[in-house]
Amino acid sequence: MKEQLQEHLMKRVNQCVTNSRNIICEKMEKKKESVSKRKGEIVKVHATGKIDRISEEAETPKAFYRAHFQYVINHKGNIYVEEEVEERVAEFYKGILIEDQELNVEQPDHRAAFTLGEVTDGDERVYFKYDRLKAVKYAERWWNEFNPAYQKFDVNCTNYISQCLHAGEAPMVGYPNRSNGWWMQNRNWSYTWTVAHSFRWYLPNAKRGLRAEEVSEPGQLEYGDVICYDFQGDGRFDHTTIVTAKDGDGMPLVNANTANSRMRYWAYEDSTAYTPNIKYKFLHIKDDQN
Structure with a gap:
C-alpha cells in the first residue's frame, strides 16, 4: 500500500x-x-x-x-x-x-452570512497602526497549522485571515454582538471574523478599527493586504487570502487555509473551485496613518 x-x-x-x-x-x-x-x-x-x-x-x-x-x-x-x-x-x-x-478540495463558503446594511459598526473610534510585517509573519507561522488559541472551523480560510490581521495589531470591535464589528473572544465570534462573504462586505464599509479600501488591480496591494474570491461570479464571496510575497512582475503571492497553501499565485487558476466567472475584490488595509 x-x-x-x-x-x-x-x-x-x-x-x-x-x-x-x-x-x-x-x-x-x-x-x-x-x-x-x-x-x-x-x-x-x-x-x-x-x-x-x-x-x-x-x-x-x-x-x-x-x-x-x-x-x-x-x-x-x-x-x-x-x-x-x-x-x-x-x-x-x-x-x-x-x-x-x-478531500480538502477548495469549496465555496456557503455558511450563513451578513452583508452591507445588516452588519453594524458602532460609533466609538478605535485608533491603530497596522503592522504588516507581524501579519505576514503570523501568516507564515500558521499557514499549515491551527493556532490553539482560536476556535477551529472546517472552512477556516477567513478565520485564518482574521487572525493574521489581528496579529498585525488590528483591534477587535463589537463584542459580544455577533452582527456587530469584527471580533473573536471566548470561543465566540462575529460573522465578519469567520465568514468570507461577511468579511468582504465589512472591511470596505467599516468606520472604526479594521477597515480597508478597494483597489482596482492586484499589483496595487501591499504585504498584509487581502483578496476576496467569488468563484462562481454570482455575487457571493467564498474565499479569502492574504498577500505574503510578490513574484517577478510584482504580483501578489498569497497564503490561505482550508486547502492550506503558501506563496500561491493570487489568481487561483489552478484551484478546484476556479470557474471562468470568478470575480475578485482587492482590499488594501487602512489604519490611522492613511
Whole structure:
C-alpha cells in the first residue's frame, strides 16, 4: 500500500516537471499551465506523504493520508517556493490502488452570512497602526497549522485571515454582538471574523478599527493586504487570502487555509473551485496613518 502511494505521488510530481502527454492529475496540469501563462517555470517539485489512518474494509481498504508539495518556481529570474497540503484518500481492491482523490478540495463558503446594511459598526473610534510585517509573519507561522488559541472551523480560510490581521495589531470591535464589528473572544465570534462573504462586505464599509479600501488591480496591494474570491461570479464571496510575497512582475503571492497553501499565485487558476466567472475584490488595509 505504502509503495503504491509513493509511486503514484512521484507520477504526479514528474508530471509537473516534464512534458509528458500522460496526464495523471488534472490539477497538476492546471498548475503547470498557470505558471507557464505568467512566463514562469516549475523547475523542481518535492513531495512527502504521511498515512494518518487506514480503514479496513474487507475488500476495499482506504488509506487516509496527507501530501505536502513544495514547488520551486522560477518566474523571470525570481525563484520562490510555493507550498500546498492535500488531505487525500486512496482506495485499494485486492491490494491494488484503484482510486485516489483529494478531500480538502477548495469549496465555496456557503455558511450563513451578513452583508452591507445588516452588519453594524458602532460609533466609538478605535485608533491603530497596522503592522504588516507581524501579519505576514503570523501568516507564515500558521499557514499549515491551527493556532490553539482560536476556535477551529472546517472552512477556516477567513478565520485564518482574521487572525493574521489581528496579529498585525488590528483591534477587535463589537463584542459580544455577533452582527456587530469584527471580533473573536471566548470561543465566540462575529460573522465578519469567520465568514468570507461577511468579511468582504465589512472591511470596505467599516468606520472604526479594521477597515480597508478597494483597489482596482492586484499589483496595487501591499504585504498584509487581502483578496476576496467569488468563484462562481454570482455575487457571493467564498474565499479569502492574504498577500505574503510578490513574484517577478510584482504580483501578489498569497497564503490561505482550508486547502492550506503558501506563496500561491493570487489568481487561483489552478484551484478546484476556479470557474471562468470568478470575480475578485482587492482590499488594501487602512489604519490611522492613511
